[in-house]
């Protein structure tokens with residue numbers, strides 16, 4: 001299954017990535033190769049195999065509803081590039097993203 | 101041409117747990133920003149979410165109360181999107197394997213006189229998002245220069261309930277949403293407050309010519325923050341769509357924003373919200389295989405639900421359907437009613453005072469029954485005083501405002517204002533005689549067969565006693581003296 005430049009552009013937009021034309025061509029080829037490789041599975045007869053989301057046969061990992069200590073505001077914001085009034089500052093949401 | 105609307109709802113409900121959905125951060129409301137967080141709900145690399153069992157139990161409980169099938173195999177997916185309300189750039193949600201599906205709710209349309217059934221497509225569990233504060237652009241997202249994110253709500257268990265498109269008029273959607281709220285209140289799994297945002301409504305709506313099977317193109321309405329908004333927003337949107345269709349315009353599938361002040365819906369800029377979520381099973385969370393015995397156990401602990409309570413009110417208290425529906429519309433009101441009756445007041449009279457007088461005061465002040473100064477004890481006392489003849493119904497109405505305002509018990513107000521009913525026959529007889537003497541014209545009219553004249557004379561007695569005379573006695577004595 002071939003990935004077109006248009007597909008790459010759409011995926012890049014969903015991931016908020018700005019790509020050059022060269023990168024788009026390069027990734028179109030790479031993504032096509034990955035899909036092709038994964039496509040080998042469809043050569044097998046998997047009629048009687050249920051979709052498997054987890055390779056390990058484990059289920060029902062739960063915790064009890066008990067609360068523990070939380071971070072201090074300073075700790076929570078320690079890695080934030082910018083903060084204001086105890087909040088993480090994020091760039092303009094609606095409008096053309098600056099990075100594109 | 102005649103059109104009909106097709107309406108479906110999506111309701112988000114925050115569950116009442118102590119800790120978040122996938123970590124042990126607390127769910128307390130109203131704390132300083134970013135203080136109810138930990139590395140897991142901040143989406144730090146290398147952290148591992150673990151499912152809160154209580155949230156699963158509460159969702160199963162809700163599914164059962166909505167007559168759903170509970171999935172014996174269920175799973176969490178990642179819903180990928182770029183929006184800064186989640187730190188991970190995905191929200192953990194459920195996709196094709198929700199916890200519950202295929203249920204229904206019966207909704208009494210009491211004023212309209214019919215019952216309608218609304219199908220429940222699914223009930224699933226996800227995590228709530230963080231809160232954004234927009235800076236600049238008057239605090240609106242469009243025009244803001246930047247935004248501040250508070251992740252305290254991020255990761256709080258959020259239950260989503262999706263209905264079938266089974267509703268046809270706005271008031272059905274409203275009645276359904278209110279019924280759903282009452283059911284969830286009775287389960288105690290959420291405080292379902294529209295005001296606090298622990299219950300949120302999204303609506304899908306389309307129109308089609310009456311008699312046509314096929315659905316029209318639907319729009320989604322957001323920002324319906326009250327039951328009133330739900331009804332008004334839908335009415336506006338249905339009218340808008342019908343007018344567009346009649347003018348030969350195409351309806352565009354889109355998300356629209358309801359503005360309560362202008363009373364209109366308008367297009368949300370949807371380009372920014374590409375619905376391309378690329379769901380996939382969350383590799384951090386293994387599937388859930390619920391034990392049928394556990395589901396059975398939860399079933400056996402289900403409390404009395406609003407439908408059962410409504411039926412019981414009719415049987416046990418001899419209430420008409422109309423009263424029972426209104427009283428059980430919220431858990432608080434049904435609890436209030438039963439408490440008042442348990443204090444020894446007449447069941448039907450308590451109902452009357454609650455659904456007429458108390459309801460109109462609550463409406464006017466926009467309060468819930470558990471937010472006002474009037475308690476079951478007040479209503480019980482008031483009803484007992486009327487039934488014992490201590491005060492008349494008229495006096496009870498007169499003092500209701502003060503009782504509502506101050507929370508003073510009716511017996512106190514009556515004593516302070518000297519409003520105790522005069523039931524002493526000789527005292528009333530004297531006043532009756534005086535009135536007869538002063539109003540020869542009315543007396544003559546009455547004797548001449550004019551029944552209204554009696555009403556006038558009764559009124560005169562009441563005026564002289566400032567409404568305190570026992571009306572039944574006044575009537576009786578007047579008739580005796582005039583015959």
Ligand SMILES: [Zn+2]
Pocket residue numbers: 120123124125136137138139140141142255
């Ligand atoms: Zn946390």
